[in-house]
Amino acid sequence: MTSVSPHKKARALKSTSRRPAKELCSECGLCDTYYIHYVKEACAFINQQIGELEEETHTRSRHLDNPDELYFGVHQDMMAARKQQPIEGAQWTGIVSSIAIEMLNRGIVEGVVCVQNTKEDRFQPMPVIARTPEEILAARVNKPTLSPNLSVLEQIEKSGMKRLLVIGVGCQIQALRAVEKQLGLEKLYVLGTPCVDNVNRAGLQKFLETTSRSPDTVVHYEFMQDFRVHFKHEDGSTETVPFFGLKTNQLKDVFAPSCMSCFDYVNSLADLVVGYMGAPFGWQWIVVRNDIGKEMLDLVKDQLDTQPVTSKGNRKEAVQQSIPAYDKGVTLPMWAAKLMGVVIEKIGPKGLEYARFSIDSHFTRNYLYMKRNHPEKLEAHVPEFAKRIVGQYKLPE
Numbered sequence: 062m063t064s065v066s067p068h069k070k071a072r073a074l075k076s077t078s079r080r081p082a083k084e085l086c087s088e089c090g091l092c093d094t095y096y097i098h099y100v101k102e103a104c105a106f107i108n109q110q111i112g113e114l115e116e117e118t119h120t121r122s123r124h125l126d127n128p129d130e131l132y133f134g135v136h137q138d139m140m141a142a143r144k145q146q147p148i149e150g151a152q153w154t155g156i157v158s159s160i161a162i163e164m165l166n167r168g169i170v171e172g173v174v175c176v177q178n179t180k181e182d183r184f185q186p187m188p189v190i191a192r193t194p195e196e197i198l199a200a201r202v203n204k205p206t207l208s209p210n211l212s213v214l215e216q217i218e219k220s221g222m223k224r225l226l227v228i229g230v231g232c233q234i235q236a237l238r239a240v241e242k243q244l245g246l247e248k249l250y251v252l253g254t255p256c257v258d259n260v261n262r263a264g265l266q267k268f269l270e271t272t273s274r275s276p277d278t279v280v281h282y283e284f285m286q287d288f289r290v291h292f293k294h295e296d297g298s299t300e301t302v303p304f305f306g307l308k309t310n311q312l313k314d315v316f317a318p319s320c321m322s323c324f325d326y327v328n329s330l331a332d333l334v335v336g337y338m339g340a341p342f343g344w345q346w347i348v349v350r351n352d353i354g355k356e357m358l359d360l361v362k363d364q365l366d367t368q369p370v371t372s373k374g375n376r377k378e379a380v381q382q383s384i385p386a387y388d389k390g391v392t393l394p395m396w397a398a399k400l401m402g403v404v405i406e407k408i409g410p411k412g413l414e415y416a417r418f419s420i421d422s423h424f425t426r427n428y429l430y431m432k433r434n435h436p437e438k439l440e441a442h443v444p445e446f447a448k449r450i451v452g453q454y455k456l457p458e
């Protein structure tokens with residue numbers, strides 16, 4: 062008689078059922094599968110265990126006394142890169158999609174977990190296991206909404222697939238790492254992106270409507286290193302809105318509670334991370350965490366221009382000033398916001414210092430959110446590295 066894995070006896074939750082992490086749930090998809098069996102250990106919002114999982118994944122946790130590791134996690138290399146021939150319609154230059162395609166074409170993996178959108182709505186996420194380059198390309202560009210990427214995990218076991226690439230953001234990857242050994246895979250590759258300030262679909266609509274001149278034609282947006290949100294519209298035009306002009310008072314409740322309590326901005330448990338915030342404007346930022354990540358990056362190195370990462374400016378004062386301003390929901394008049402944007406772009410933090418600016422601003426905000434809304438979880442939920450980062454600033458009560 063063959064034994065049945067205990068998780069196979071578990072039942073996925075109905076889509077309407079309340080999730081175990083309650084309002085902090087990021088809809089990562091784990092609870093849509095029988096792997097819900099492991100939710101108490103695996104959920105990033107119930108059992109924060111970045112340090113332990115770093116050790117399992119990268120053979121060691123980050124060196125807290127190394128300033129770059131404190132901020133960016135375990136890594137062996139960091140660089141700025143861009144594709145010599147960008148993929149049209151990708152979020153940046155398409156490094157993520159290119160690596161996935163290369164891994165599939167060379168037979169290194171049999172499938173790629175990524176997220177396409179539904180036919181009706183370009184921002185409604187639809188996780189898939191892609192088995193062709195076309196299916197990977199159809200998943201390019203960010204779906205700036207909570208996405209249940211792990212909801213396809215049951216399909217992996219059923220398909221008999223043994224070598225898999227998963228693309229995802231931090232909360233999805235934490236839960237994935239916690240159940241990795243149960244998936245029956247011979248080899249798992251993890252390609253992560255940083256992630257912050259995500260929203261559910263209704264929240265996205267509110268953000269677009271309060272911020273863009275034409276919410277229905279936005280195909281793509283990003284909070285960029287020049288301290289502006291860049292919207293790209295269907296007709297190819299670009300609209301920019303300075304961060305300091307955002308209607309903070311109206312947007313305060315837009316971000317998902319999961320993202321207001323997340324301290325894994327840089328996707329600590331991926332093998333390779335591809336973002337933008339530590340790189341010069343127009344370039345992507347790459348963090349190679351371990352040998353598997355290096356193997357993945359090497360596959361596309363001949364398609365990339367690269368340059369070393371740099372760092373300029375001092376973020377500390379700007380972060381300290383932004384803490385009470387955000388807390389009180391201060392919105393500047395547009396002329397002042399534009400002026401401030403121009404000044405800060407000229408003299409403000411650049412490269413890795415910009416990335417630290419963004420991490421500090423979000424960690425201080427999220428620490429306050431946890432302290433006020435979930436004080437009983439604060440101690441165990443905030444990782445040691447985040448406590449050290451937040452400890453550099455004076456926070457309001």
Ligand code: FAD
Nearest residue numbers: 151152153154155156157158175176202203204336337338
């Ligand atoms: P592409 O080749 O266009 O591929 C994008 C990949 O992202 C696709 O494979 C798709 O499967 C995956 N994806 C899309 N939406 C989601 C989603 N909701 N959840 C999980 N996976 C998804 N980088 C920073 O440096 N700083 C940030 O603050 C930051 N915030 C981000 C917020 C979100 C919600 C997301 C999804 C990404 C964020 N990134 C951030 C990463 C950055 O925007 C780019 O995604 C990354 O640089 C890859 O660009 P690319 O052109 O190589 O990707």
Ligand code: SF4
Nearest residue numbers: 082086087089092104
């Ligand atoms: Fe389940 Fe994921 Fe939500 Fe946690 S975040 S409750 S694991 S769906």
